[in-house]
Amino acid sequence: DSGVTQTPKHLITATGQRVTLRCSPRSGDLSVYWYQQSLDQGLQFLIQYYNGEERAKGNILERFSAQQFPDLHSELNLSSLELGDSALYFCASSETGRDSPLHFGNGTRLTVT
């Protein structure tokens, strides 16, 4: 058990809809990361937050947004969903940004129909 909690485990929704994925990091970890894993693009870094502030941004679409709250949990919001957004979304946390290993949650499998 990594200590990172992601909810929900599975999400099925229709195109055009909006969903929110939730992540609680390991106790004591200030950094939260979001990754998207799809069959054709592997593990893609989306965004990182550190203690409530955005610190690094990757290949995150404008339709996607995230935030980290004062209690350090994070939410990833996906809107105007398209079929191609179907993927496994992982949240990870770490102690600091660059040299600490990532501890991943079990992921949220999003299916857009």
Next chain:
Amino acid sequence: AQKVTQAQTEISVVEKEDVTLDCVYETRDTTYYLFWYKQPPSGELVFLIRRNSFDEQNEISGRYSWNFQKSTSSFNFTITASQVVDSAVYFCALSEAWNTNAGKSTFGDGTTLTVKP
């Protein structure tokens, strides 16, 4: 820009065989960090090892060993006497050293290892 290449998409071995998973990376940073992660069929990603760019010492942990060679920008992973439970997708990752609190790990495409009984 940094890049991680895992040229072996799939590897299949028979139990008790040794297997090496290759990882080649590209970065302009002089300080960087390399990682290996394992993703078993159950789907979770599990951290295996970290190596920083200043530490070229090889590491052994049980049946696992890692060979870091800065001269060839490689960080290869060897499993000795493989077991069925080693069947998983293995990812190599590279972390940029932007600053203390910002980090972005770039992952390779992964190598799917199948160990047959």
